[in-house]
Amino acid sequence: MLQITNLHAAIGDKPILRGIDLTVPDGEVHAIMGPNGSGKSTLSYVLSGREDFTVTEGGVTFDGQDLLALEPEQRAQAGLFLAFQAPVELPGVGNANFLRTALNALRRARGEPEMDAATFLKLARAEAKRLHMPEDMLKRNVNVGFSGGEKKRNEVLQMAILKPKLAILDETDSGLDIDALRIVGDGVNALRGPHFSALVITHHQRLLDHIVPDRVHVLANGRILRSGGPELARALEAQGYAQVIAEAA
Amino acid sequence: MAAVAETLDTVRNVTEGGYKWGFTTDIEMDFAPKGLNEDTVRLISERKGEPAWLLEWRLRAFAAWKTMEEPHWAHLGYPPIDYQDAFYYAAPKKKPGPASLDEVDPELLKMYEKLGIPLKERAILAGVETRNIAVDAVFDSVSVATTFRESLAKSGVIFCPISEAVREHPELVKQYLGSVVPPSDNFFAALNSAVFTDGSFVFIPKGVACPMELSTYFRINAQNTGQFERTLIIAEAGASVSYLEGCTAPMRDENQLHAAVVELVAMDDARIKYSTVQNWYPGDAQGRGGIYNFVTKRGACRGARSKISWTQVETGSAITWKYPSCILQGEGSVGEFYSVAVTNNRQQADTGTKMIHIGANTTSTIISKGISAGHSNNTYRGLVRILPKATGARNFTQCDSLLIGDQCGAHTVPYIESRNASAKVEHEATTSKIADDQLFYCRQRGLSEEDAVGLIVNGFCRDVLKELPMEFAVEAQKLLAVSLEGSVG
Numbered sequence: 001m002l003q004i005t006n007l008h009a010a011i012g013d014k015p016i017l018r019g020i021d022l023t024v025p026d027g028e029v030h031a032i033m034g035p036n037g038s039g040k041s042t043l044s045y046v047l048s049g050r051e052d053f054t055v056t057e058g059g060v061t062f063d064g065q066d067l068l069a070l071e072p073e074q075r076a077q078a079g080l081f082l083a084f085q086a087p088v089e090l091p092g093v094g095n096a097n098f099l100r101t102a103l104n105a106l107r108r109a110r111g112e113p114e115m116d117a118a119t120f121l122k123l124a125r126a127e128a129k130r131l132h133m134p135e136d137m138l139k140r141n142v143n144v145g146f147s148g149g150e151k152k153r154n155e156v157l158q159m160a161i162l163k164p165k166l167a168i169l170d171e172t173d174s175g176l177d178i179d180a181l182r183i184v185g186d187g188v189n190a191l192r193g194p195h196f197s198a199l200v201i202t203h204h205q206r207l208l209d210h211i212v213p214d215r216v217h218v219l220a221n222g223r224i225l226r227s228g229g230p231e232l233a234r235a236l237e238a239q240g241y242a243q244v245i246a247e248a249a
Numbered sequence: 250m251a252a253v254a255e256t257l258d259t260v261r262n263v264t265e266g267g268y269k270w271g272f273t274t275d276i277e278m279d280f281a282p283k284g285l286n287e288d289t290v291r292l293i294s295e296r297k298g299e300p301a302w303l304l305e306w307r308l309r310a311f312a313a314w315k316t317m318e319e320p321h322w323a324h325l326g327y328p329p330i331d332y333q334d335a336f337y338y339a340a341p342k343k344k345p346g347p348a349s350l351d352e353v354d355p356e357l358l359k360m361y362e363k364l365g366i367p368l369k370e371r372a373i374l375a376g377v378e379t380r381n382i383a384v385d386a387v388f389d390s391v392s393v394a395t396t397f398r399e400s401l402a403k404s405g406v407i408f409c410p411i412s413e414a415v416r417e418h419p420e421l422v423k424q425y426l427g428s429v430v431p432p433s434d435n436f437f438a439a440l441n442s443a444v445f446t447d448g449s450f451v452f453i454p455k456g457v458a459c460p461m462e463l464s465t466y467f468r469i470n471a472q473n474t475g476q477f478e479r480t481l482i483i484a485e486a487g488a489s490v491s492y493l494e495g496c497t498a499p500m501r502d503e504n505q506l507h508a509a510v511v512e513l514v515a516m517d518d519a520r521i522k523y524s525t526v527q528n529w530y531p532g533d534a535q536g537r538g539g540i541y542n543f544v545t546k547r548g549a550c551r552g553a554r555s556k557i558s559w560t561q562v563e564t565g566s567a568i569t570w571k572y573p574s575c576i577l578q579g580e581g582s583v584g585e586f587y588s589v590a591v592t593n594n595r596q597q598a599d600t601g602t603k604m605i606h607i608g609a610n611t612t613s614t615i616i617s618k619g620i621s622a623g624h625s626n627n628t629y630r631g632l633v634r635i636l637p638k639a640t641g642a643r644n645f646t647q648c649d650s651l652l653i654g655d656q657c658g659a660h661t662v663p664y665i666e667s668r669n670a671s672a673k674v675e676h677e678a679t680t681s682k683i684a685d686d687q688l689f690y691c692r693q694r695g696l697s698e699e700d701a702v703g704l705i706v707n708g709f710c711r712d713v714l715k716e717l718p719m720e721f722a723v724e725a726q727k728l729l730a731v732s733l734e735g736s737v738g
Contacts, residue, residue: 048693051685076695088690092708101704102694109695141708158694 001025002047002067002166002197006058009046016042018222019058024166029188029198031208031233034219035241040201041085043219044170047199048082049075062166076102077109079165083155083172090142095154096124098142099161106162127160130190131183148175156187163191167198173207185210205237220245284333287311290443293338297412297446300419310432310442317436323599324628324660327541327568335506337444337477406459406490407452411479414450421452425483429512429549429576437508437543437570445479445510453488453519462718464493478509484519486552491522493721507566508543517552517579522560524717526725528732529565534623536595539567546573547603550582550611558585559602560716562725564732567596572630574603577611577639584613587713589725591706591732592625592657601631601662606639606672615646618710620729621657622736628660633674635667642672650680651709653702653736703730 002024009017016039024030034040046053047060049072060067062078070078090098104114115123124138133153143151152172159167172184188198188211200211208216208230216232217224218241225245226232236244290311294304319330401408407418414422432442453459484490494511507529513521523546532539542565548557559573575584586602604613613633621627633644650659661678683705691701707714707726714722 050689072689072692073695073697076693082693084690084693088684088686090687090690090705090708092711093704098691098694098704101700102691102696105695105697105700162694 001063002199003061004047004058005060007043007046007055007060008057009042009053009055011042011053015056016053016222017046020219020222020224022217022224024197024199026165026197027192027194028214029192029200029211030215030217031200031202031211031213032217032219033202033205033233033236033241035245036203038220039222040219041170044082044085044168044199044201047075047168048072048080073105074109077106081159081162081164081167083152083159083167083169085170085172085174087143087146087151087155089144089146091144093142094138095140095142096121096138099124099138099158102158103162124157124161128157131157131160131187133157133183149177149180152176153180153183156184160187160190165195165197167191167196169198169200169202171201171203173202173204181207182210205233208233218244283336285311285335285337285444289337293444293446296338297415299412299415302423303415306427306432307443310439311444313433314436314439314443317433317439319436323570323630324626324662325568325570325597325599327597330506330541332440338446400460404457404460405454406457407450408463409450411445411448411450411481414452414481418450418452421483422450422481425481425512425514427512429514429547430510430545435545438510438545441477441479441508441510441545445477448479448509449482449492450480451482451490451492453484453490455485456487457485458488459490462491462493476507478507480509480511481514482512482521482523483514484516484521484555486517486519488516489520491524491718493524493526493718495526495528505539506541506543509545511544511546511573513548513557515548515550515552515555515557515579515582518554519552520556520558521548522558523548523573524721525559525561525563526721526728527561527563527565527569528728530567531565531594531596532567534594536567536624539596540565541568542566542571543568544571546571547576548574548584549576550579550584550608552582553579553608554581554583555579556583556585558583558587558716560585560587560713561589561600562713562717562728563588563590563598563600564728566598569596569598569600571600572602574605575613576605576607577613577642578607579611580608581610581612582608583611585716586613586615586617587716588617589620589710589713589729590618590627590629591620591729592622592627593732593736594623594625596623596625598626599628599630601629603632604634604644606633606635606642606644609639610641611639612643613645615644615648616712617646617648618713619648619650619659619661620653620706620709620733621650621659622653622733624656626658626660628662630662630664632664633666634664635669635672635674637668639669640671642669644672644674646674646676647712648676648678649709650678651706652680652682653733699730699734702733702736706730706733 004020004022007017007020032040042053046055055068065078067075100120107114125135128135128138143154146154155172173181200213212230216228216230218226290307294307430438433439451463482492513523515521529540529542550557557575563569573586577584584604590598590600592598601617602615615631617629619627619629629648635642648661652659659680663676665674667674687705688698688701691704692698706729714725717725
């Protein structure tokens with residue numbers, strides 16, 4: 001379970017998050033929607049431990065642990081996964097090699113035996129097939145020369161293989177066509193269960209047609225202004241953020 | 250006495266000082282006093298039982314050396330070397346090693362562990378002198394080397410210490426020694442020619458593909474030859490060989506000054522692949538201690554369609570001065586240079602290659618990856634020279650530099666001289682930094698910062714590492730990661 005309490009964060013002197021309270025129980029998928037500049041991506045970076053941001057107030061616990069006290073890799077080892085809005089290229093590093101290195105780093109941290117290359121390749125191929133990704137994506141270098149859509153799908157493939165307890169999807173739907181959107185949705189839905197939760201950050205309601213959230217939160221100006229069920233997302237799509245934000249004020 | 254027990258006994262006697270064989274009186278004579286003069290050269294030659302022609306050869310080299318000046322054009326800074334304040338010849342094992350692993354520098358042991366070197370080998374590498382380990386070591390190398398030699402002998406390959414080749418195959422040594430790197434080639438080559446102690450000799454006869462990779466690791470007598478090593482490899486027409494030099498384990502040496510010479514000769518259609526992993530002691534984080542490594546490596550593609558390929562992974566030494574080169578004389582001959590040079594802390598490396606295109610339709614490829622971290626300086630210096638008769642010559646050069654942190658330096662100094670209008674020479678260069686977002690991306694997937702650096706650096710070096718023989722490549726990858734530990738954050 002993720003519990004965020006009165007979280008304030010800044011980049012340099014500029015405050016971006018101004019008191020966020022949010023609880024995501026195990027097994028639930030929550031959507032965070034909001035206009036540009038509302039602090040959505042900052043929230044994903046603060047939760048995953050990017051050093052450019054300073055937490056000035058408040059706290060976060062993940063499964064009872066003080067999340068903010070952990071290094072980024074420790075957070076990953078605890079089961080937190082961030083699907084990046086702009087996945088990074090790693091020239092010369094094979095995708096399969098990268099994924100296996102990551103998977104084994106997680107397994108080591110949990111005291112599990114490392115997975116050998118053959119077993120891993122079988123697993124990776126099966127997952128790639130399930131997500132309708134060409135197998136050669138495993139052979140290519142991490143995100144190098146990938147189209148925008150391929151990069152996003154590669155994030156979903158990584159998530160499928162690393163099987164996190166909490167996935168944060170930072171605008172994974174941006175720039176995706178309808179088919180790719182469905183693949184991303186399938187990727188998340190396949191993981192849904194009592195021990196998986198997700199924070200889906202998006203601009204648009206359309207991803208939420210594929211990943212139906214348990215709760216929807218509207219983030220604006222660094223605060224959560226409204227929370228509701230899936231119907232809130234549809235209301236946003238119909239009325240626009242301005243209306244919803246004005247109503248909340 | 251059973252054969253095994255007898256052998257054990259023999260080994261024990263040898264490893265415990267050889268008193269029984271009456272060597273004791275020689276010990277005092279077995280190292281030359283400090284300093285370098287004609288007498289030093291004569292003593293080395295005499296101790297090695299060399300023929301007169303080789304002594305003359307050494308003395309001529311020494312005379313040349315005296316008239317030469319140490320080169321200072323490289324981007325390297327170090328205090329003046331006092332050549333009279335060094336030892337040039339010492340008998341092996343002049344000092345007892347540590348009695349057990351407990352006495353070995355824990356930092357060194359930690360490094361071995363990280364590199365995944367088996368416990369038994371760690372003790373050997375650290376020079377531990379307990380009897381059991383010494384016996385194991387002798388047994389291992391004797392048995393491996395014996396099988397090895399039998400198999401090589403069957404195919405007519407000669408692989409032995411160069412001092413042995415001087416005795417057993419003098420005509421070959423006389424014909425080829427100094428034929429690629431003449432004794433007066435440069436200051437350090439002249440020094441080496443005067444005082445070299447040992448090294449490898451390889452001869453692959455006509456049409457023979459050497460049945461296995463040759464590695465210095467298996468060469469008996471490999472210890473204590475590191476300071477002024479001399480290697481000579483000859484591949485006759487149609488022959489091929491892959492030679493591995495060095496070891497990923499960190500090598501410590503009492504002698505700070507190292508000046509090796511390597512000569513390769515490839516005749517028609519011959520192929521020589523020479524791979525090096527160099528991990529000499531680089532000095533501490535403040536730059537104290539560390540090896541000065543001044544190496545002259547050169548290959549002559551004498552025959553048509555011959556090919557010489559240099560692959561090097563350089564992570565050690567305080568100072569590296571090294572330009573493995575190819576003289577492309579035979580028509581259609583091919584020269585390759587694949588290099589990874591890593592510098593960290595206060596290390597300085599000035600390394601690269603020379604490709605001299607003499608014959609028509611000769612081609613060369615240069616792929617250089619320089620990685621600088623800490624306060625280090627890393628320079629690529631390369632020469633591509635196309636001579637008038639090299640019609641249709643081609644060169645492709647790619648030089649990439651990767652910077653870690655903001656206190657280090659990367660420099661690229663390419664020289665291109667073309668005297669044939671039909672030649673094509675391409676040069677590409679990039680400089681990049683490990684980006685924070687790359688590190689964060691890897692860490693978010695669960696990798697530690699150091700593992701992330703290792704992964705990114707190995708990706709950067711991939712084009713070179715894939716040229717290494719398989720087992721070597723795996724070791725080299727680990728070595729790169731270990732060499733850069735503590736360079737981020």
